[in-house]
Amino acid sequence: MRHWQDETDREYGLPTPVKPAGFRDWQRPPALLFLDLNHWILLARAKSGRGDPPYVELLTVLGEALADGRVKVVLTGALYREVSKIAHPRQRNDLAALMQELSGPSYLPGPVDVLRAEIVAALDVTTGSSGTQFEPTDIVGGSALNIVGAVGGLRITDADGEDVTNEFVAVPSQAAALAAAEREAERMFLAGPADHEVEALRANGYRPEVPRQMVRDNAEFEAAWSERLAPFRSQGRIRDFLIFRHLQLELIAVLLSELSVRGLTIEAIAGSPETIRRFVMSMPSSAVTVSMLAHYHHDPQKRWSENDIYDIGSLALAVPFCDVVFTDAAARNALRLRHIDEWLGTVIPRGVADLIKVLEELPMTPSTG
Numbered sequence: 001m002r003h004w005q006d007e008t009d010r011e012y013g014l015p016t017p018v019k020p021a022g023f024r025d026w027q028r029p030p031a032l033l034f035l036d037l038n039h040w041i042l043l044a045r046a047k048s049g050r051g052d053p054p055y056v057e058l059l060t061v062l063g064e065a066l067a068d069g070r071v072k073v074v075l076t077g078a079l080y081r082e083v084s085k086i087a088h089p090r091q092r093n094d095l096a097a098l099m100q101e102l103s104g105p106s107y108l109p110g111p112v113d114v115l116r117a118e119i120v121a122a123l124d125v126t127t128g129s130s131g132t133q134f135e136p137t138d139i140v141g142g143s144a145l146n147i148v149g150a151v152g153g154l155r156i157t158d159a160d161g162e163d164v165t166n167e168f169v170a171v172p173s174q175a176a177a178l179a180a181a182e183r184e185a186e187r188m189f190l191a192g193p194a195d196h197e198v199e200a201l202r203a204n205g206y207r208p209e210v211p212r213q214m215v216r217d218n219a220e221f222e223a224a225w226s227e228r229l230a231p232f233r234s235q236g237r238i239r240d241f242l243i244f245r246h247l248q249l250e251l252i253a254v255l256l257s258e259l260s261v262r263g264l265t266i267e268a269i270a271g272s273p274e275t276i277r278r279f280v281m282s283m284p285s286s287a288v289t290v291s292m293l294a295h296y297h298h299d300p301q302k303r304w305s306e307n308d309i310y311d312i313g314s315l316a317l318a319v320p321f322c323d324v325v326f327t328d329a330a331a332r333n334a335l336r337l338r339h340i341d342e343w344l345g346t347v348i349p350r351g352v353a354d355l356i357k358v359l360e361e362l363p364m365t366p367s368t369g
Contacts, residue, residue: 002342004338004342008274010240011238011294012239012338013277014287014339014343015281016282017283017343018121018282018283018284020118020120020121020284021117021120021132021134022117022133022134022135023117023137023138023139024136024138026140026321028323029070029071029362030071031070031072031322031362032071032072033073033325033326033359034076034108034318034322034324034326035073035326036079036311036326036331037079037082037083040079040095040099041095043059043062044091046058046059047094047098054351054352054353057352057356058352065362066102069364070359070362070363070364070365071359071362072103072106073102073104073106074318074321074322075099075103075105075106075107075108076107076108076317077111078311078314078317079314080190081211081212083099083190084208085212089191089192093191095191096187096190097191100183104142105186105190106141106142107141107142108139108141108318108321108322109139109141109317111285111316111317113137114285114317115251115254115286116132116258117134118283118284118286119251119255120132120134121283122269122279122283123255123258123269126275126278127264127268127269129264129268130262131262132258139321156168156178192208193206212306215306215310218309219304219305219306222296222309223304226297226302233297239290239291240273242293243276243277243281244276246286246289246290246293247280251286255269284319284320284344285320287340288335289312289316291334291335291338291340292311292315292331292335292338293312295333295337311328311330311331315327315335319335319340319344319346319348322346323345323347324347324348324358324359325346325348326355
């Protein structure tokens, strides 16, 4: 038995993961693939003719895998926010165009929806009770609005405000025009405003610095905790502490609301430290978050950055939902040393050559012709 398979191991043990309530199973093939921002930047350079040879090859192989129906590339809300903070409009536009070309665009659900769905599923398993029921939802959405729980897509209304989209798209040329407009809207959303548009947008409340400051604050928050975690570090109990912190800071409001729906109290999952650990770590997105934080906090010299926060935000969704995740070396080490890849069955390639091999070996979507 590997130590992560031993639930009594306080630092590495992982219980059986729950499936978030309400999300439809993704029908494979195609496999779902997530790429970290640094790889998108290098692919964009390859697209422009200035890229390193490995990324030029990856771009070709990825295009073939997409055409064969072997893979579907997905984005996350945290990745969108990373793109939005790039200062140079041309680089944002190049990235947005490539992301749209390779992903559709396609987005995973947002963290709030996933957290709620995982809490419901974990309570179902832990307490045997029944609570909130969800309408079935697809894991992958075709709009950036999917990250905030909305469907997206443009609608056509008449002079009286009535929705006439169905009638409009019944004409093939109009349907094509609407589809093109939706693609452009999604590209613009991902690329963000041009410099000359910012002043007018600010007059209407545009404040991109607010979410960016929140990310900086989160990095500073983790850095400030490093010294306070010294006693837990010496006792090998960092993960236990972070589990309780995660419960208090991230889960408690939704958890108490859902417990109330079921007529239960917090004692239903908090009978002992072991039951709390099992409950929190059974939820895949929470387990990824806690495990990465625990790995990073084991190093008292760790220098926290905004990139760490963006990575954790994206990977908390990508690793549970995707088949293949291509991230940076630090994040990969955190996930693999905590055995999250084995636990969830997610392939996390070491380098470009490994990813190319994985893509080439994926099964094709059966032809329906």
